[in-house]
Amino acid sequence: MTTLLITHPSSYEHLNPPGHPERTDRLRAIESVLGESQFEALKRVQAPIAPLETVALCHPMDYIEEIRNASPKEGFVGLDADTTMSPGSFNAALHAVGAAVHAVDEVVGKRADNAFCALRPPGHHAETVRLMGFCIFDQAAIAARHAQKKHGLGRVAVVDFDVHHGNGTQEIFWSDATLMYCSTHEMPLYPGTGALSESGEHDNIVNAPLRAGDGGDKFKAAFESRILPRLADFSAELIIISAGFDAHRRDPLANLQLVEADFAWATRKLMEIADQTAQGRIVSVLEGGYDLEGLSQSVAAHVIALMRGRD
Numbered sequence: 001m002t003t004l005l006i007t008h009p010s011s012y013e014h015l016n017p018p019g020h021p022e023r024t025d026r027l028r029a030i031e032s033v034l035g036e037s038q039f040e041a042l043k044r045v046q047a048p049i050a051p052l053e054t055v056a057l058c059h060p061m062d063y064i065e066e067i068r069n070a071s072p073k074e075g076f077v078g079l080d081a082d083t084t085m086s087p088g089s090f091n092a093a094l095h096a097v098g099a100a101v102h103a104v105d106e107v108v109g110k111r112a113d114n115a116f117c118a119l120r121p122p123g124h125h126a127e128t129v130r131l132m133g134f135c136i137f138d139q140a141a142i143a144a145r146h147a148q149k150k151h152g153l154g155r156v157a158v159v160d161f162d163v164h165h166g167n168g169t170q171e172i173f174w175s176d177a178t179l180m181y182c183s184t185h186e187m188p189l190y191p192g193t194g195a196l197s198e199s200g201e202h203d204n205i206v207n208a209p210l211r212a213g214d215g216g217d218k219f220k221a222a223f224e225s226r227i228l229p230r231l232a233d234f235s236a237e238l239i240i241i242s243a244g245f246d247a248h249r250r251d252p253l254a255n256l257q258l259v260e261a262d263f264a265w266a267t268r269k270l271m272e273i274a275d276q277t278a279q280g281r282i283v284s285v286l287e288g289g290y291d292l293e294g295l296s297q298s299v300a301a302h303v304i305a306l307m308r309g310r311d
């Protein structure tokens with residue numbers, strides 16, 4: 001069993017203003033925990049940069065150029081209430097996309113069983129022509145379209161357990177019957193989307209909102225009653241996880257009460273379905289997670305599960 005760990009130093013060159021929760025220390029905490037001996041078996045590679053044509057699978061080229069042209073020469077430029085670019089941000093975002101599509105290439109090409117992409121900025125709030133919520137390009141959605149276009153896969157699903165709803169992936173997938181988006185998230189909470197009634201043009205969107213204070217039991221019930229059956233019926237040939245860890249009880253941005261073991265449980269459940277319909281193919285992409293201890297321990301539990309480690 002080979003699990004791929006994809007990183008890139010450019011992720012450290014995407015800077016947000018001091019005090020911003022989406023910070024480079026997140027990756028330092030993750031790289032530190034994944035440096036422990038229990039992760040020796042990971043196959044570690046650096047992300048390639050994504051060509052702009054790949055980003056254009058989900059975002060129009062003139063919009064991509066607009067973002068590139070907005071990059072500051074120094075300091076910061078704010079593009080949204082909480083989304084900022086520094087001089088290294090555009091390059092970092094292209095590597096975050098490059099990691100996700102490289103993971104698809106390696107997993108579909110059977111050179112790895114599954115993969116975890118630990119890069120930033122995150123992506124699931126980025127809509128077709130609107131960046132927001134710390135996100136510039138939606139790498140999970142792009143990876144799904146890339147799997148279809150380059151490898152000829154039919155149906156691809158993105159499952160998102162970040163505590164925030166992935167409005168970007170939902171918007172991009174909304175009218176595409178070949179793509180499914182499933183999400184657990186706290187509601188009401190930023191960005192405000194993700195109601196049960198939002199189900200896409202082809203019933204291909206599956207939202208399972210949770211309430212502030214909900215813990216592992218409610219999270220597991222939402223997965224088992226709503227997400228897993230729909231995912232199994234959809235028969236995805238690849239499952240992409242938008243792996244945000246801000247539903248952890250320690251996280252400062254939200255109010256769910258998950259612990260590390262809950263993320264490991266969800267990972268194993270998704271692997272069971274991937275084993276049934278997708279030849280085990282899973283690509284996991286880091287989204288949120290802002291408490292360094294909660295984030296690093298949750299990533300560790302998630303990656304141990306991907307490596308088919310301890311139950």
Ligand SMILES: [Zn+2]
Pocket residue numbers: 162163164244246287288289
């Ligand atoms: Zn989040």
